[in-house]
Amino acid sequence: MSPQPITDSKQGVVLGQARTNGGMSQIEIEARDFNFFYDNGGFKALKDINLRMPRHQVTALIGPSGCGKSTFLRAINRMHDQTPGTVTQGELLFEGEDINRAEDLIVLRRKIGMIFQRPNPFPMSIFDNVAYGLRLEAQGVRKSEINDRVEQALRDAYLWDEVKDKLRHSGLALSGGQQQRLCIARAIAVKPEVLLMDEPCAALDPIATLAIEELINELVKNYTIVIVTHNMQQAARVSQYTAFFTTDDSRTGQLVEFGHTTDIFTNPKDSRTEDYITGRFG
Amino acid sequence: MASQGLDGGRPLNEVFTGRATRSLRRARIVDRFATGLMWAAALMLVAVLFAVIASLLIAGIPAFSPEFLFTPGTFTNPGIGPQIWCTFYVLFLTLLIVVPIGTGAAVYMSEYARPGKLTNIIRFSTESLASVPSIVYGVFGSIVFLVMMGLGYSILSGSLTLALLNLPLMVRVAEDAIRSVPGSYREASLALAGSKWETTRKVVLPAALPGLLTAIVLTAGRIIGETAPLILTMGTTISPNAYYSLNPLSTGETLAVHIWVIKIIGLPGVPNSQAAADGSAAVLLLMVLVINIFVAYFNTRLERRLRGAAPPPRAGGSKKVGT
Structure with a gap:
């Protein structure tokens, strides 16, 4: 990945341009009749989700509030295990293996990184934030490698030039957009295969948002990215595939339509998708 | 205009x-x-x-002199050197027991325990224990540590009793401190493939450190000031061959107990024993103040290092005074 400044990057603004890497790419994450419940089955949050997300592409999950898109995203790295009473049904596959059968969450999460809605750097120095994952038992990175890996991750997140002289300063002293890029650097330092992004720009201003979007367009060369967003323009700008979720009367989320972002935005098959993307509801 | x-x-x-x-x-x-x-x-x-x-x-400082502060009491000199030593020793021993166990229990309660009946029972017991009068702990300590375990009147018996007395408070305040660490830190660590233990040790506990120090200071203040349970478990005198001793099985007398002894019994043969009590009280107060100021200073620096900025001003804007 070239460390050119992000402001020079001109790509990634073409509407829904599918990245070509040898025809229909390999499927990285796949949901088969996936159902999700909170409250020990008392509340059905997702119903019969069927979805195939290709490798090294950006898949955007869009839909109105409460449609279950974040729930789906967080099911991919089993963040729900933190919440008592969550139940899954059906299959959610990562590289062909059922995520919910994974015995070791640490192995799973090593391969699936996550970026959260609000930038959440640790109250540590910039360096220690990026090195955090590298120093974990599970990652098995040699001490001598850490300096180089931290620098590379910060370069890949286009943050290096801004922070190289203050690596010992607190990560919390950075601006919101820089904090989010720090979180991305922290996530990619451990070289996952997938990056899950839960509305990564929701707390950022438009300029910081643009920086993150351009970064996503770079990162997709090496990572499979799944991004939840409320911002339709953002979905159109950064993703190659889009999944539109909505809810029924019982507040259960379901997948309405999934396909190439171009098709979803220019030629939606379902009238509910059309209503949503044209702003008639949601 | x-x-x-x-x-x-x-x-x-x-x-x-x-x-x-x-x-x-x-x-x-x-x-x-x-x-x-x-x-x-x-x-x-x-x-x-x-x-x-x-x-x-004002009442206590006139009694200060090198003889008063650093030498044992005699018939002519009401020195409190051994009592100051004993106070620090009891403080150290008690914290040695309270801090690891209290922090561990607090971590369990906030990070590991799933909400449910057992957790509720533990929490209820902790809160109940926190409101038991300290003299009751003294009676308990004298039964269990002195008689059943045969430790006799000793610094160890006293410290164990004080540890029991202070555990509920330590657990409670430490649990609050750990709970106040934002959940987003835990999520970030778990999402990076951190184990629960790594998350607790590398992220949660460091972030909770200022609150944990507050818990320790509160506990220390109570240990330094406690009298009744110590009178029942540690005794009220220090024998001359145990002055400045590290032997936990010798009897002991902290400054607070010493003040009680002077006020109730008086020092035999010493004419100005009331002045000795006032002096001891002033020393006790200064000890507490110094500990508080030291920890407050340390916390401010820690906060600045972690957050990269000055800590937010205290609500109300008024300056923090004393304890």
């Missing part, structure tokens, strides 16, 4: 100085009254605190 409104009409400030309605006037008066009341309460607190500190120091 009145500034003009945008439309060039009436002066802008007239908009805000128009006649207030009756209810508005009343609201304003009540608001001022309430503000004054709170201010008076805060002022009273500060005044009381200063009165306590000033009167103790």
Whole structure:
């Protein structure tokens, strides 16, 4: 990945341009009749989700509030295990293996990184934030490698030039957009295969948002990215595939339509998708 | 000079100085009254605190002398050297027991325990234990540590008793400190493939450190000031062959107990024993103040290092005074 400044990057603004890497790419994450419940089955949050997300592409999950898109995203790295009473049904596959059968969450999460809605750097120095994952038992990175890996991750997140002289300063002293890029650097330092992004720009201003979007367009060369967003323009700008979720009367989320972002935005098959993307509801 | 409104009409400030309605006037008066009341309460607190500190120091400092502070008491000199030593030793031993166990229990309660019956029972027991009078712990300690375990009147018996007495408070305050660490830190660590233990040790506990130090300071204050349970478990004298001793099985006497002894029994043969009590009280107060100031300073620096900025000003904007 070239460390050119992000402001020079001109790509990634073409509407829904599918990245070509040898025809229909390999499927990285796949949901088969996936159902999700909170409250020990008392509340059905997702119903019969069927979805195939290709490798090294950006898949955007869009839909109105409460449609279950974040729930789906967080099911991919089993963040729900933190919440008592969550139940899954059906299959959610990562590289062909059922995520919910994974015995070791640490192995799973090593391969699936996550970026959260609000930038959440640790109250540590910039360096220690990026090195955090590298120093974990599970990652098995040699001490001598850490300096180089931290620098590379910060370069890949286009943050290096801004922070190289203050690596010992607190990560919390950075601006919101820089904090989010720090979180991305922290996530990619451990070289996952997938990056899950839960509305990564929701707390950022438009300029910081643009920086993150351009970064996503770079990162997709090496990572499979799944991004939840409320911002339709953002979905159109950064993703190659889009999944539109909505809810029924019982507040259960379901997948309405999934396909190439171009098709979803220019030629939606379902009238509910059309209503949503044209702003008639949601 | 009145500034003009945008439309060039009436002066802008007239908009805000128009006649207030009756209810508005009343609201304003009540608001001022309430503000004054709170201010008076805060002022009273500060005044009381200063009165306590000033009167103790004025009464106690005249007794200070190298002989008083650093040598054992004799018939002519009411020295408190061994008592100061013993106070620190008991403080150290008790914290050695309370801090690891209390922090561990707090981590369990906040990070590991799933909400449910067992957790509720543990929490209820902890809160109940926190409200048991300290003399009851003294009686318990004298039964269990002195008689059943055969430790006799000793610094160890006293420290164990104080540890039991202070565990509930330590657990409670430490649990609050750990719970107040934002959940987003835990999520970030778990999402990076951190184990629960790594997350707790590398993220949660460091972030909770200022709160944990507060818990330790509160506990330390209580240990230094406790008398009744120590009288029942540690004794009220230090034998001359145990002066400045590290032997946990010798009897001991902390400064607080020493003050109690002087006030109730007096020092045999020493004419000015009341002055010795005042002096001991001043030393006790200074110890507590120094510990508090030291930890407050450390916390501020820690906060600045973690967050890269000065800590947010305390609510109300008034300066923190003393403890």
